[in-house]
Amino acid sequence: MFKCDYHTHTRFSFDGARDSTPDSLCEAAIAQGVTDLAITDHFECNWRAEAAYPPYDSDGAYKEIMAAKEKYKGKLNLTYGIEIGQANQYPEEAKKLLAAHDYEFVIGSIHNLRGALDFHYWDFKKVFDDMSPAYIGYCFERYIDELCEVIDTLDKIDTVAHLTYLHRYCALSDNDYDFMKHSDKMEKLFKKIICRDIALEINVSTLWKGFGFPMPHKDILALYRECGGRLITIGTDSHSPEHIGECVEEGFNIIRSIGLHDILVVRNGEKHIEKI
Numbered sequence: 001m002f003k004c005d006y007h008t009h010t011r012f013s014f015d016g017a018r019d020s021t022p023d024s025l026c027e028a029a030i031a032q033g034v035t036d037l038a039i040t041d042h043f044e045c046n047w048r049a050e051a052a053y054p055p056y057d058s059d060g061a062y063k064e065i066m067a068a069k070e071k072y073k074g075k076l077n078l079t080y081g082i083e084i085g086q087a088n089q090y091p092e093e094a095k096k097l098l099a100a101h102d103y104e105f106v107i108g109s110i111h112n113l114r115g116a117l118d119f120h121y122w123d124f125k126k127v128f129d130d131m132s133p134a135y136i137g138y139c140f141e142r143y144i145d146e147l148c149e150v151i152d153t154l155d156k157i158d159t160v161a162h163l164t165y166l167h168r169y170c171a172l173s174d175n176d177y178d179f180m181k182h183s184d185k186m187e188k189l190f191k192k193i194i195c196r197d198i199a200l201e202i203n204v205s206t207l208w209k210g211f212g213f214p215m216p217h218k219d220i221l222a223l224y225r226e227c228g229g230r231l232i233t234i235g236t237d238s239h240s241p242e243h244i245g246e247c248v249e250e251g252f253n254i255i256r257s258i259g260l261h262d263i264l265v266v267r268n269g270e271k272h273i274e275k276i
Ligand SMILES: [Zn+2]
Pocket: 083, 109, 111, 161, 162
């Protein structure tokens, strides 16, 4: 039975666990009944100019992923992917990377707003206490604007990752925020991706981490569908082998409950839609 995990990280990502190798991820995927796995290590476009992140060993990752493809042929559909962060901020970095490597699957992300820290490092409790939820709204609007720029920057992009990335951190600080207040802004982004056949990712890391919601939330998924969106990708955003495939079925159920059924995968470089 079809089961995919289309957002995963190995030790080639700066934040990947040491035991997270293309080989160990494939073993974990097979053990979890995953039929389609995409390895999508981080490439953060501001790594060099801002020294914001360590470098990404693209050649090393390529070698190990190709070896794993060969080793697990017939057992697992392994796809050679990448998660490109902040392509809009340093377009030349993204272009150079994409020109040098034939990635089969490209995720577009924003982890930090222009000139700001990765949301991962924000103290959201302080933001809520010292400023106001309005500040979160302001940041989210900027975040969506930058995602629109990412779409305009990249010729090759297959999906947009963790649309409500901030939500994970708001929730961590025991605060909640209704991102649907910004539905107009999100509609603009959805229209942009739909007309280019770019999918929307359902990131289930917040499900397996116990937050109780995927990124984005169910109501945002419904908005995507209302705008005419159909294509979905789904990923655990695992940074170690033990979470590969976790909560994907739960994610599938959420997707179905919205009336969406088309999951995008890439096999041998060709896009393929699996119906769930
Ligand atoms: Zn990400």
